[in-house]
Amino acid sequence: MIGYVTVGTNDFQRAAGFYDALLGEIGAKRAMEMDTFIAWATAPNTPMIAIIKPFDKKPATVGNGVMVAIMVDSKEKVQAIHKKALALGGKDEGAPGERGPGFYAGYFRDLDGNKLNAFFLG
Numbered sequence: 001m002i003g004y005v006t007v008g009t010n011d012f013q014r015a016a017g018f019y020d021a022l023l024g025e026i027g028a029k030r031a032m033e034m035d036t037f038i039a040w041a042t043a044p045n046t047p048m049i050a051i052i053k054p055f056d057k058k059p060a061t062v063g064n065g066v067m068v069a070i071m072v073d074s075k076e077k078v079q080a081i082h083k084k085a086l087a088l089g090g091k092d093e094g095a096p097g098e099r100g101p102g103f104y105a106g107y108f109r110d111l112d113g114n115k116l117n118a119f120f121l122g
Contacts, residue, residue, distance in 0.1 A: 004049065004050050005049055005050065005068050006051065007052070007116075008051075008053070008061065008114070009111075010060050011111070015110065015112060016051065018110055018111050019049070022081065022088060023070075025077070025080055025084050028042045028049075029041070029042075031044070036053040049068060067107075067115040067116060067117060068114070068115070068116045069116070069119055070118045071120075071121070072120055074120055075104045078096045078105060078120050079106065081106065081118035082096050082106030082108055085108040089111055091108060093115060094107035096118075099119075103121060104121075105117050105118065105119035106119075
């Protein structure tokens, strides 16, 4: 159902480097690229995560309650993505751990303050 989600950035090149390294942890590569938009995917025709410069040319801001959740296939990948995000300068929003029966997640913010998580069901 979801084709892609975008997060705004005020420093396009810095954000591109962050997401190249972060999403590379799960094998994602740049799938679409334009002057104001880059999207990453793990395979063709799969959901993507993208950065974008706002169309209205106003500063990108963080949405309160907005979060991008990245599904992975193991607790170890949750830990690796969370660790990578922090190593790249992201901020911790909740260390990896059980959040409920069968739901394991780690939360962080990117360099622009957008909230993300990596999670595993199982």
